[in-house]
Amino acid sequence: MSLTFAINAGSSSLKFQLIEMPEEKVIAKGLVERIGIDHSLLELEYNGETYEVREDIPNHERAVELLFEQLQEHNVIDNYDDITGVGHRVVNGGEDIKDSTLVTEELIERVEELSELAPLHNPPQAQVMRVFKDKLPKATMVAVFDTSFHTSLPAENYLYSIPTEYYEEYGVRKYGAHGTSHKYVAERAAEMLDRPLEELKLITCHLGNGASITAVENGQSVDTSMGFTPLAGITMGTRSGDIDVSILPYLMEKLNLTDVSDMIDILNKQSGVLGLSGVSSDMRDVEGAANEGNERAILALDIYVNRIQKYIGQYIATMNGVDGIVFTAGVGENSAYMRDRIIKGISWFGIELDSKANDTREEAIISSKDSKVAVLNIPTNEEIAIARDVERLK
Numbered sequence: 001m002s003l004t005f006a007i008n009a010g011s012s013s014l015k016f017q018l019i020e021m022p023e024e025k026v027i028a029k030g031l032v033e034r035i036g037i038d039h040s041l042l043e044l045e046y047n048g049e050t051y052e053v054r055e056d057i058p059n060h061e062r063a064v065e066l067l068f069e070q071l072q073e074h075n076v077i078d079n080y081d082d083i084t085g086v087g088h089r090v091v092n093g094g095e096d097i098k099d100s101t102l103v104t105e106e107l108i109e110r111v112e113e114l115s116e117l118a119p120l121h122n123p124p125q126a127q128v129m130r131v132f133k134d135k136l137p138k139a140t141m142v143a144v145f146d147t148s149f150h151t152s153l154p155a156e157n158y159l160y161s162i163p164t165e166y167y168e169e170y171g172v173r174k175y176g177a178h179g180t181s182h183k184y185v186a187e188r189a190a191e192m193l194d195r196p197l198e199e200l201k202l203i204t205c206h207l208g209n210g211a212s213i214t215a216v217e218n219g220q221s222v223d224t225s226m227g228f229t230p231l232a233g234i235t236m237g238t239r240s241g242d243i244d245v246s247i248l249p250y251l252m253e254k255l256n257l258t259d260v261s262d263m264i265d266i267l268n269k270q271s272g273v274l275g276l277s278g279v280s281s282d283m284r285d286v287e288g289a290a291n292e293g294n295e296r297a298i299l300a301l302d303i304y305v306n307r308i309q310k311y312i313g314q315y316i317a318t319m320n321g322v323d324g325i326v327f328t329a330g331v332g333e334n335s336a337y338m339r340d341r342i343i344k345g346i347s348w349f350g351i352e353l354d355s356k357a358n359d360t361r362e363e364a365i366i367s368s369k370d371s372k373v374a375v376l377n378i379p380t381n382e383e384i385a386i387a388r389d390v391e392r393l394k
């Protein structure tokens with residue numbers, strides 16, 4: 001048996017899937033929450049059962065230790081040699097790391113050096129890579145970066161209109177995120193349309209709690225809505241997306257804030273659909289409230305749709321055309337209502353949904369026969385994409 005771990009470590013969490021390769025069959029999955037906080041929890045799903053362990057888990061090292069104990073206790077693995085690959089999601093690989101990369105001590109140090117660009121994610125991800133390297137020295141270990149798909153952006157799209165020295169000296173540029181998902185759905189779209197990816201202009205809409213839109217031309221990311229950090233772009237569950245930065249000092253004075261990180265926290269955690277609606281960051285709740293006539297929820301949805309349409313319009317203009325628009329992630333793949341609203345508002349481009357085909361959560365082409373542009377629903381699968389990259393680099 002050849003098993004590959006897909007690992008996604010956050011500052012206080014660790015999500016995992018154990019996937020049988022090359023069959024791409026998910027054998028077990030779960031997460032550890034509240035690492036370094038009290039009342040930590042490990043949850044493991046295997047063979048239709050869910051196992052829970054509640055104990056204080058002081059650090060990621062202990063989280064991985066406990067995970068292995070549980071995998072053995074519930075007979076998920078017989079011995080460590082069953083696990084031949086480990087893929088680690090890493091949030092920021094800067095502009096030099098253009099592809100998934102074998103994990104070496106040097107690579108881990110590079111991930112640590114880039115911590116300034118992703119302070120909450122890169123440090124625990126580097127730590128978790130070290131722990132796994134100790135635990136599974138024989139397994140092929142690969143780092144898969146959220147940013148690498150976007151390293152193909154041309155300078156005109158990654159540079160901000162500020163003095164160029166700030167890019168040259170401090171690395172201020174657009175890095176983007178969700179690259180693994182955008183790449184995965186773009187590749188699937190080409191297969192579903194039965195056309196070479198290298199000939200297609202695609203707009204991929206990853207609409208989850210965090211959300212981003214990417215322009216993919218000839219198989220390469222040419223522009224994306226997230227920026228220097230994931231705060232930029234469209235309206236998200238709790239993130240503001242694009243705003244005029246002059247709002248920051250103005251609001252800090254009004255709110256008596258002296259630390260700019262408190263202001264950034266508001267923009268990351270209390271804004272977006274949550275801040276606008278006052279209801280929830282969860283689109284299901286907001287759609288429900290809007291249905292009952294809640295005016296703030298109605299306006300939150302209007303703004304959400306509007307920002308997505310603006311980015312789609314921008315990318316149709318800058319790519320000078322589009323062959324396919326792809327919807328994915330929590331909202332994108334599940335909300336027929338949202339897809340319908342977004343596409344109806346841009347029908348001038350000759351884009352039209354087939355309402356019956358759109359009534360789905362599965363992989364499907366959902367545009368009408370007469371639509372000038374294909375519209376596709378493609379559930380994303382970042383874990384499988386990570387496991388495939390491990391196989392590719394074996």
Ligand code: ADP
Nearest residue numbers: 207208209210281282283284329330331334335
């Ligand atoms: P992330 O990985 O960024 O946390 P997901 O891609 O899982 O997020 O997306 C989560 C969001 O998907 C939830 O906040 C919820 O609003 C939305 N979602 C899930 N199912 C539906 C649905 N049926 N209709 C509308 N929104 C949905």
